[in-house]
Amino acid sequence: MAGVGMVAAGAGVLCWRWGLTAVSFGFHSGLSAVLARRSDGVPRWLPACRQKASISFLSRPDLPKLAYKKLKGKSPGIIFIPGYISNMNGTKALAIEEFCKSLGHAYIRFDYSGVGNSDGNLQECTVGRWRQDVLSIIDELAEGPQILVGSSLGGWLMLHAAIARPQKVVALIGVAAAVDGLVTKFNQLPIEVKKEIEMKGVWSMPSKYSKDGVYHIQYSFIKEAEHHCLLHSPIPVNCPLRLLHGMEDDVVPWYTSIQVADRVVSTDVDVILRKHSDHRMKEKADIQLLVYSIDDLIDKLSTVVN
Numbered sequence: 494m495a496g497v498g499m500v501a502a503g504a505g506v507l508c509w510r511w512g513l514t515a516v517s518f519g520f521h522s523g524l525s526a527v528l529a530r531r532s533d534g535v536p537r538w539l540p541a542c543r544q545k546a547s548i549s550f551l552s553r554p555d556l557p558k559l560a561y562k563k564l565k566g567k568s569p570g571i572i573f574i575p576g577y578i579s580n581m582n583g584t585k586a587l588a589i590e591e592f593c594k595s596l597g598h599a600y601i602r603f604d605y606s607g608v609g610n611s612d613g614n615l616q617e618c619t620v621g622r623w624r625q626d627v628l629s630i631i632d633e634l635a636e637g638p639q640i641l642v643g644s645s646l647g648g649w650l651m652l653h654a655a656i657a658r659p660q661k662v663v664a665l666i667g668v669a670a671a672v673d674g675l676v677t678k679f680n681q682l683p684i685e686v687k688k689e690i691e692m693k694g695v696w697s698m699p700s701k702y703s704k705d706g707v708y709h710i711q712y713s714f715i716k717e718a719e720h721h722c723l724l725h726s727p728i729p730v731n732c733p734l735r736l737l738h739g740m741e742d743d744v745v746p747w748y749t750s751i752q753v754a755d756r757v758v759s760t761d762v763d764v765i766l767r768k769h770s771d772h773r774m775k776e777k778a779d780i781q782l783l784v785y786s787i788d789d790l791i792d793k794l795s796t797v798v799n
């Protein structure tokens with residue numbers, strides 16, 4: 494039996510319940526320790542497991558308002574950076590929130606411009622604008638040192654945030670990090686297909702994760718994204734980095750995480766490959782590994798500080 498159980502509470506709201514079977518984590522000594530610390534009866538945060546309070550908005554001069562949810566708490570804070578056109582309510586985003594609640598750490602999740610409850614027109618969005626969204630969240634909402642958890646496209650943007658805000662970003666976790674993602678995928682297309690997309694101005698990229706089975710990506714989006722590519726040279730990121738990737742990922746090949754590990758200048762880098770996980774990395778075991786990785790980094794950072 495796993496140590497983490499999931500119960501649905503209210504419409505579409507998932508709450509996490511840490512079982513008291515800490516021992517089932519076995520080698521996950523960090524998390525076992527955390528659980529042990531709390532194993533004095535009913536987990537304290539369970540009563541808080543109710544319908545979530547409403548979302549907040551970050552207003553920015555000349556930029557779209559961003560929808561976010563912020564949990565106050567200890568440092569380091571955790572920020573979840575979603576994937577392409579994903580919103581703040583995904584399985585990973587919610588699981589991390591429950592974990593942060595249980596530990597009392599600060600946590601922020603948000604919707605990109607043009608996505609979810611944020612303002613902005615999706616058609617006008619670019620990797621550069623979403624990068625700016627992440628920086629706005631870090632600059633204007635986050636207090637003190639932060640661990641960024643980036644999923645898919647968010648894994649690309651978290652590296653940019655670490656480069657731009659090296660004082661504040663103290664650790665990174667990539668989940669199926671799509672670094673240079675759409676650009677690499679585009680460049681691998683046959684030359685005549687690329688030509689056709691350039692002429693039409695739009696790339697209809699098949700995807701089983703899209704409702705219509707296809708994402709319509711503007712050619713201009715790809716061209717803009719090229720300016721943000723990172724894998725062609727050393728990546729000036731110096732903080733601890735964990736890269737989790739599923740070997741059955743057919744959207745972003747796991748090799749991307751190896752490339753990131755190779756390019757970053759940080760020496761504290763682990764790549765963890767899960768043989769049977771796909772791009773979403775949202776099975777119970779994936780979430781356990783993610784939460785464990787966050788917990789382990791929090792432990793590590795507190796050891797460095799003391």
Ligand SMILES: *[C@@H]1O[C@H](CO)[C@@H](O)[C@H](O)[C@H]1NC(C)=O
Nearest residue numbers: 545546547548580582609610
């Ligand atoms: C996310 O959940 C909140 C409730 O916690 C809800 O108000 C919001 O509309 C949801 N966002 C999306 C994009 O579904």
